Amino acid sequence: MVIRTLLLITIFSPLLAHSIDPAFNDDVLGLIVFKSGLVDPGSKLASWVEDDESPCSWQGVKCDPQAHRVTELALDGLSLSGHVGRGLLRLQSLQVLSMSNNNLSSTILPDLTRLRALQVIDLSGNNLTGPIPKELFQQCGSLRSVSFANNGLTGRIPESLISCQTLVAVNFSLNLLLGELPMGIWNLRGLQSIDLSDNMLEGVIPEGIQSLYDLRTLNLRGNQFTGWIPKDLGGCLSLNSLDLSNNFLLGSLPESMRRLISCSSIRLGGNSLTGEVPSWMGELRSLESLDLSRNRFLGRIPKTMGNLHLLRELNLSTNHFTGILPGSISNCIDLSILDVSHNMLTGDFPIRPFRSDSAVAAAAATSTASYRNLKVLDVSSNAFSGEFPQDIGTLSSLQSLNLSRNSIYGSIPRSIGDLNRTQFLDLSNNRLNGMIPPEIGGAVSLEGLRLEKNLLSGKIPTEIESCSSLTSLILSDNNLTGPIPLVLSKLTGLQYVDLSSNHLYGNLPKELANLSHLLYFNISHNNLEGELPVGGFFNMIPPSSVSGNSALCGSVMNDSCPSVHPKPIVLNPNSSSGSGGGSASPDRHHKRIILSISALIAIGAAAFIAIGVVAVTVLNIRVRSSMSRPDLPLTFSSGGVEDFSCSPSAKGATNYGKLVMFSGDARFIAGAQALLNKESEIGRGGFGVVYRTVLQHGRPVAIKKLTCSGLIKSQEDFEREVKTLGKIRHQNIVSLEGYYWEPSVQLLIYEYVPGGSLHRHIHDASADNCLTWRQRFNIILGMARGLAHLHRMNVIHYNLKSTNIILDASGDPRVGDFGLARLLPELDRCVLSSKIQSALGYMAPEFACRSVKITEKCDVYGLGILVLEVVTGKRPVEYMEDDVAVLCEVVRSALDEGRVEECVDGRLRDNFPVEEVIPVVKLGLICASQVPSNRPDMREVVNILELIECPSEGLES
Structure with a gap:
């Protein structure tokens, strides 16, 4: 059977598009050849047997019940690797090809659209590389949906895309695509969904998008688009989801957007948009999610926001909004996320408390009742004032509440205990007074509690023991009194505790030493006394964390506490008795060895460190020796760069190398011969030598020539891994911008960071x-x-x-x-x-x-x-x-x-x-x-x- 398969592949592969012996079923033969290009570690395709007359019962295969031809191939998430082979071209009735979330590599087969019946291609979530082939869209047949999302594709979006007028959905997100959008992309009148997010696309978003009458999803998030939001965007009357976040867009919101009455999600965060949020925003009655965060919006938040009755998420954080938070927002009864932090909002606390006036109290009750579905409420870093709401417990769905850095006053209400789902509570940097209510123990899901920099008094309630998930407890800079409760030692997950700058007194519970996860414990500037706990974190607690407590004692305080110390262990080598009860001889030639337990430990530790020092010294000598070797010469041949490295197989063949730049700029000013010379060297390390050179447009880059090239994986594996690394973009990470492959040398091309x-x-x-x-x-x-x-x-x-x-x-x-x-x-x-x-x-x-x-x-x-x-x-x-x-x-x-x-x-x-x-x-x-x-x-x-x-x-x- 194996010989027959190999024979078929040998004969069939070069002539796949032509007819063969009609005795063979085209679909069976095509799928068997296709399978030969795959690696199937889980044997998911074990049912694919070449002796079968029909593939219709095979895993992932669906057929037309009448014609008995394959119409759908669904092999998603089967851990398949390898490549999409030409065997598929025999499946002339194939309508759906779906192989998402596998480990497929190589490039996209450009001939796929020769399958005239093909309507859906989904190869998302693989390791495909190279450009999107232009041939794929030049004669695209019946193609309606194509997804290459989450791969390592490079280059530009092909201009031929606009000739595929049958397209309904396009998803090229999470790749390394660059350049501008193809001219005339909005001429694809049938488009309903386009997702190009998380690439490196640039330029302006062109006008003319209003011609896409059926467009429902537009996602250009996480690119480098500049300019303004298209003025005619509102012409897309069917638009349901709009995401332009994390780009470099400027200007104000275009007037035409008020026509997007079917839109349920608008995300524009992380741009440089300016101006006021227009009142017509309240006319978009279908909105469920609105994110305008991290922009430069100013002025007041419009009252018409209260008209968005379906709103679930509202994020206006990190802007320049002023004035009050409109009370009309309480009309958004399904709101689960409200974030207006880091603005300049003023006025009373946005959720009004009860007052004695029954009418006002009834209104307030209505207000707080309107927020019963809130899960996240963040109004931090504003200028809110007013009294803390006594009915805060009615917000029973809250998971995170952050009111910090405002001027809110009043006491913490007992209803705080009703927040039994809240994981994070931050009321710090306000003017709260009174006691921490014992009902705080009802907030059993708390992981972080921050009440610092208020005017709180009274004792730390012992009921806090019920908050068994606490990892952070910050109560510093208040007027708290009383002892530190023993129950804190039962909160075994505590990592960060700050009780400093209060009026706490009494002894520290010794059981606190059992808190094995402690990273920080600050009790400075209180009136505590007695001995510090011994063991665990407290053996190395910094003096600054216990300073300002004059009556505390312990080794950290340089003030030993009175205690009874055990007598040292006496070892007499001259004693023949195991009892140790003999008296010492006065003979000066008989030496008694007296060693305390701590001395024994110290000697053992010293020996351990000595061994470590010797090991480190030996390693260092070897490093210095290896680094002192003279550099071996580098020469350029017609086939690329020859490398003499530590591997005996490093000197490779003379094939021409492959240079790939993710940015598309693949020429160097001085030519290849000047890349790796001693004058250009800027550093060296364990994995290679680094050189500086300049691209043809004057942009400098850093090139690392990898050493030990004989250990490098195959070219296919190398390119897959490098392109995975090339996807990584972060403000604290040096970007990988390209690579060079040749059997005897591999180069990695990074952005040049001059600092x-x-x-x-x-x-x-x-x-x-x-x-x-x-x-x-x-x-x-x-x-x-x-x-x-x-x-x-x-x-x-x-x-x-x-x-x-x-x-x-x-x-x-x-x-x-x-x-x-x-x-x-x-x-x-x-x-x-x-x-x-x-x-x-x-x-x-x-x-x-x-x-x-x-x-x-x-x-x-x-x-x-x-x-x-x-x-x-x-x-x-x-x-x-x-x-x-x-x-x-x-x-x-x-x-x-x-x-x-x-x-x-x-x-x-x-x-x-x-x-x-x-x-x-x-x-x-x-x-x-x-x-x-x-x-x-x-x-x-x-x-x-x-x-x-x-x-x-x-x-x-």
Whole structure:
């Protein structure tokens, strides 16, 4: 059977479009040949047997019941890889081809539309590369719907698209497409849906869109479009969903948009739109979602918004709105998300409280009742005043409530306990007074509670024990009294606690030491007394977190507490008895060895550190030795670049190489011969040497020539992985803009970031030109955000170090050199010796063990070391004449001894906020934990840093 299949493929492939022996069923033969180009790891296509007379019972195959010809091929989500082969061209009755969410690679077969009956093509969610073939639309037959979403397609949208007048739906989203929209794209009069979101398209959105009478979905989100929203957009009377968010659009909302009365979703956030929101917005009665956030809108929010009775989401945040929030919005009874944060809104709190006047109270009741479906309410960072509503508990669906940074007064009502679904409650930075009501325990879903910087008094209620999911409890800068309740020790998920600047008194419960997830615990400036808890976090709590409590004692306070210490253990080597009861001999030649438990531990620890120092020293010698080798010459042949690398197979064939630029600009000013010369070199690392060159339009780029090219995967795998990396776009990540492939050399082409490496800014700067604390904190936060984005994209950096962090012109960090391990088939000896050791000091312990899986937690370790490097200005490993200093251990010891402030870079001259430095150092040490499971993930790191951030007045920023 196998021989027969191979024979058929051999004969059939070159002549697939021509007739063959009529004894064979065309559909069976075509599908068998098509299957031969696929890899089926789950044997999902096991039912496809070539001896069958008909394929109609095969997996994913549907046939016309009368003609018995294949009409539909639905192979979605079967983990298939390989390519879409020409065998499909035999299926002349095929109407639907759907192979979404697989691992298909290679390019799109341009002949697909030779299948004249074909109506639907869905190849979304694969690894397809290359351009969209223009031939696909030149004679598109009956084609109505085409989706290539979420692939790695490059180049421009083909102009031939506009000749396919049968098209109803087009989806090219989540690719690397660039350039402007094809001229005449709005001439596709039958279009009902077009989604080009999350690409790199640019230029203006052309006028003429009003000709698309049947258009229902227009999604151009996440591109680089400029200019104005088309003035004739309102001519699309059937439009149901409009998304132009995250572009660079200017101007005001066009008047014609008032005609979009069928539209249920309008998203324009993340642009530079200006002017006032027109009152006619209230005429769009079908609206369910309206997002105008992160623009430059000003003026008042129109009262007519209350006419949008179907509205579920309203996001007007981060604009310049003034005046009050119209009470008419309470008419939007289905509203579940209301976000007007970061504006300049004034007036009473938008949800009015009860008052004594029964009529007013009835009106207020109606108002609050109108918000019963709210899940998210964010009015933070405005100028709202008025009393906190006593009937807040009627908002029983709330999951997140943020009223921070306003001027709201009054007490926290008992009805707060009715918010049993609320996970995040932030009432900070207001003028709230009175007690924290014991009913707070009814908010059992709380994960974050922030009440800092108010006028609250009374005790911390013990009922808070019921909030068992709490991870963050911030009650600082109030007038709270009483002891710290024992029940806090039962909230085992607590990570961040701040009770500072209150009037708390009494002893600290010793059980707090059992809170194993603590990252921050600040009780400074209270009236606490007695001994600090011993163990866990409290063994290294920074002194600043307990300062201002004169009666507290403990090693951190440099004030030992009176206690009974156990006698030291006495080991007598001369005793023959195991009882240890013999008396000591006065003979001066008999030496008694007296060692306390702590001394034994210290000796063991010293031995462990000594072994580690020796290992680090050996690794460093090997690194220095490898880096001291002279560079081998690079020459250009007619077939590309010859590379002499650490792999014996690195010297490859002389085939012409393949240069791909995702931006379309693939020529270099000085030609290929000038790319990789010593004068252009700007850096080198474990994965290769980096050069600077200039594209033909004068734009500089950085080119990395990969070393150990003999370990690189096949060209197909290499290109798939590189294009996956090329999709990654983030403000804290260096963008990959292209690549060059040739068997003997591989080049990666990155955007050029001119600001220099973090290593240079930290270690080569003078005292007069060093980074401020605020700059350092922003760098740490930016690095964390960049790594978090990589991890969301399932990419491990692998090679994190300060030379791979580049600062842009604004001083923001950009993470570079990411994900290169994806290009290598395995971590062999060559990789371990030349790649990992180049990041000595940043390397997670599990790298040394081949049996341990490399995970995102390795990046977390590297970030932890980077955090300490940024704070201290010291290298991860520093070599003296007769000693080696490991930064992580030095800082950890300083923290244990309560002198961590001495570790901060001396060039800052004490110009840093201790309340930020200490938790940042602590976070760095936790990230650099020896045990991977003890390290937080990057999302948690970002959340913690954002929580720590509190710019201090009077310091240089």
